Amino acid sequence: MSEAPQMVDAFLAVLADPDGAAWETLFTADVSFRDYTPAGVGVMRGLATVRDHLLQIFSAADTLIERLSRIEAADRISIEFRHYQTLAQRYTETFYAAFLQIRDDRIHTLDIYSSVPIPSAHRQDWIAPPSLTPEEIVHLFEEWEHSFDIREFVPPNFRGQGNMQQFIGGSGNQHPGSNSVAAVRWPAEIADQKIEETIAYFRSRDIGFSWFLSPFDQPSDLPQRLERHGLILAGDDLIMTRTGLEPHDIPTNPEVEIELIDGSRDASIEDVLEITARCFDWTPQQMAERRLGYYERLMNPELRKTELLYLARREGQPLAFGRVSYRCGVAFLTGAGTLPEARNQKVYSTLLARRLAAAHERGYHIAGILAGPMSRRVVSKYGFKPYGKVLVYGWMPEPDMAIIKSLVPQE
Secondary structure, X not given: OOOHHHHHHHHHHHOOOOOHHHHHHHEEEEEEEEEEEOOEEEEEEOHHHHHHHHHHHHOOOOOEEEEEEEEEEOOXXXXXXXXXXXXXXXXXXXXXXXXXXXXOXXXXXXXXXXXXXXXXXXXXXXXXXXXXXXXXXXXXXXHXXXXXXXXXXXOOOOEEEEOOOOEEEEOOOOOHHHEEEEOOEOOHHHHHHHHHHHHHHHHOOOOOXXXXXXXXOEOOOHHHHHHHOOOEEEEEEEEEEEEOOOOOOOOOOOXXXXXXOOOOOHHHHHHHHHHXXXXXXXXXXXXXXXXXXXXXXXXXXXXXXOEEEEEEEEOOEEEEEEEEEEEOOEEEEOOEEEOHHHOOOXXXXXXXXXXXXXXXXXXXXXXXXXXXXXHHHHHHHHOOEEEEEEEEEEEOOOOOHHHHHOOOOOO
């Protein structure tokens, strides 16, 4: 097995394979292994010992291993890969870098470096069936919270960190809408300490932040704890879904033209940015910091395979936009906005019908949305049902109620 691509494929396949013959074909009998983990370093030698150790890591029932990259030179191969599995009832991913030293066409020395597990999601290769129970639908939203793939795209001016207990990150802009906290899983006995540490992190940088509190976060009394620590409730988004995506029941405006943004026209991207800024009260600084990210995503053909953005016009005038993302087996409506002067004219519903039709053409059965006050007034008319609520809190070094309330636009 002298070809590096074959060696890489065989190595990744054997990690979860208890067949001894496959291991004996790939490794030398006296293979050495060094396992570098966040908890420490393990060292061992001998095929049986190495095999047993690796099978303990990679042989979960739902294990999936994804190769990310490889480099080969002379008798050495390096591989970067990602391991998906369910741990403590949460779908996770762990990143690995493996360095293989080859002797006589077998792996003689193996070094593996690993990250800690982080929450993950079934992103692209599965479509949710229409028969999901309410509990299963809610679980899809829990996964969607972690569906952003850091291997796919890193937003400009972004700094963040996540683990199984918390996500925290943002651009560092002073506006609370530019920084966020989410996906918190803390034991009750340390929750107040962690809240204080989180506030101290942002206070030391003199910036505000939003805290997105989902039904999956812990402890259960986190809303009351946040309010005791001075966070202000800005509003809420409803977790809503619709099953059956043929949009025959949704009225449209025949005067509205819909453009699929493919990154070829800067003017269309600028139109979307201007509408977004008006609908969501973006400051000039937020507009500037997010412009580059919009261009990078919309001009990337790989990203457009799972995320589509539409712009609505009437008589050439841009009026609204709507996005749909295909992740976790569901067509998620991940952002929309209609200019105030174009509301109540079936512009939003025309965009809604177009996005549902596009998802139906791809074979999707379920659409989901985190619906703010404006969106849910429309989608609730057309088969979207509520399954839960995400509370949005804001914090600023010097609280400004108007800015915090703008985090969840009401009109």
